[in-house]
Amino acid sequence: MTGSDYHKRDYLLPKGCKDLADALVIAVPKQMTAAQLAPLLGQTCAQLLADLFRFGIFATAEQALSFETIKKLAEKYGYVARLA
Numbered sequence: 001m002t003g004s005d006y007h008k009r010d011y012l013l014p015k016g017c018k019d020l021a022d023a024l025v026i027a028v029p030k031q032m033t034a035a036q037l038a039p040l041l042g043q044t045c046a047q048l049l050a051d052l053f054r055f056g057i058f059a060t061a062e063q064a065l066s067f068e069t070i071k072k073l074a075e076k077y078g079y080v081a082r083l084a
Contacts, residue, residue, distance in 0.1 A: 026082070028074075
Protein backbone atom coordinates (compact mmCIF):
# COMPACT_ATOMS: atom_id res chain seq x y z
CA MET A 1 0.00 0.00 0.00
CA THR A 2 1.38 3.41 -0.92
CA GLY A 3 0.62 6.81 0.52
CA SER A 4 0.47 8.19 4.01
CA ASP A 5 -0.24 6.12 7.07
CA TYR A 6 -3.22 8.05 8.42
CA HIS A 7 -3.00 6.28 11.76
CA LYS A 8 0.05 8.40 12.49
CA ARG A 9 -0.25 12.13 13.03
CA ASP A 10 2.94 13.08 11.20
CA TYR A 11 1.19 13.13 7.82
CA LEU A 12 -0.20 16.54 8.86
CA LEU A 13 3.26 18.05 9.42
CA PRO A 14 5.31 19.90 6.80
CA LYS A 15 7.87 17.91 4.81
CA GLY A 16 10.94 17.07 6.83
CA CYS A 17 9.18 17.28 10.21
CA LYS A 18 8.82 14.08 12.16
CA ASP A 19 7.35 15.63 15.30
CA LEU A 20 5.31 18.71 16.18
CA ALA A 21 8.38 20.15 17.92
CA ASP A 22 10.07 20.23 14.49
CA ALA A 23 7.35 22.45 13.01
CA LEU A 24 7.77 26.02 14.13
CA VAL A 25 4.81 28.32 13.63
CA ILE A 26 5.32 31.93 12.59
CA ALA A 27 2.56 34.52 12.48
CA VAL A 28 2.80 36.74 9.42
CA PRO A 29 0.62 39.43 7.86
CA LYS A 30 -1.26 38.85 4.61
CA GLN A 31 1.61 40.50 2.72
CA MET A 32 5.22 41.23 3.59
CA THR A 33 8.52 41.73 1.80
CA ALA A 34 11.40 39.30 1.47
CA ALA A 35 13.51 41.72 3.53
CA GLN A 36 10.98 41.50 6.39
CA LEU A 37 10.56 37.72 6.12
CA ALA A 38 14.26 36.80 6.01
CA PRO A 39 15.02 37.39 9.72
CA LEU A 40 11.92 35.41 10.76
CA LEU A 41 13.17 32.40 8.80
CA GLY A 42 16.81 32.83 9.84
CA GLN A 43 17.89 33.40 6.24
CA THR A 44 19.34 36.26 4.24
CA CYS A 45 17.18 38.28 1.92
CA ALA A 46 19.41 37.20 -0.98
CA GLN A 47 18.73 33.53 -0.14
CA LEU A 48 14.97 34.09 -0.13
CA LEU A 49 15.16 35.91 -3.47
CA ALA A 50 17.14 32.99 -4.90
CA ASP A 51 14.48 30.57 -3.60
CA LEU A 52 11.74 32.67 -5.16
CA PHE A 53 13.63 32.60 -8.46
CA ARG A 54 13.74 28.77 -8.24
CA PHE A 55 9.97 28.81 -7.66
CA GLY A 56 9.56 30.89 -10.83
CA ILE A 57 8.73 34.08 -8.94
CA PHE A 58 10.74 37.16 -9.83
CA ALA A 59 10.68 39.60 -6.91
CA THR A 60 12.78 42.35 -5.35
CA ALA A 61 13.69 42.68 -1.68
CA GLU A 62 11.04 45.37 -1.10
CA GLN A 63 8.25 43.86 -3.24
CA ALA A 64 5.20 42.64 -1.30
CA LEU A 65 4.83 38.85 -1.34
CA SER A 66 1.45 37.14 -1.13
CA PHE A 67 0.59 34.91 1.81
CA GLU A 68 0.74 31.82 -0.43
CA THR A 69 4.31 32.70 -1.42
CA ILE A 70 5.27 33.41 2.19
CA LYS A 71 3.76 30.06 3.20
CA LYS A 72 5.75 28.25 0.50
CA LEU A 73 9.02 29.86 1.62
CA ALA A 74 8.30 29.11 5.28
CA GLU A 75 7.62 25.44 4.53
CA LYS A 76 10.95 25.20 2.71
CA TYR A 77 12.71 26.10 5.95
CA GLY A 78 10.57 23.96 8.27
CA TYR A 79 8.14 26.64 9.46
CA VAL A 80 4.38 26.78 9.31
CA ALA A 81 3.07 30.25 8.37
CA ARG A 82 -0.22 31.42 9.87
CA LEU A 83 -2.00 34.71 9.32
CA ALA A 84 -1.41 37.14 12.18
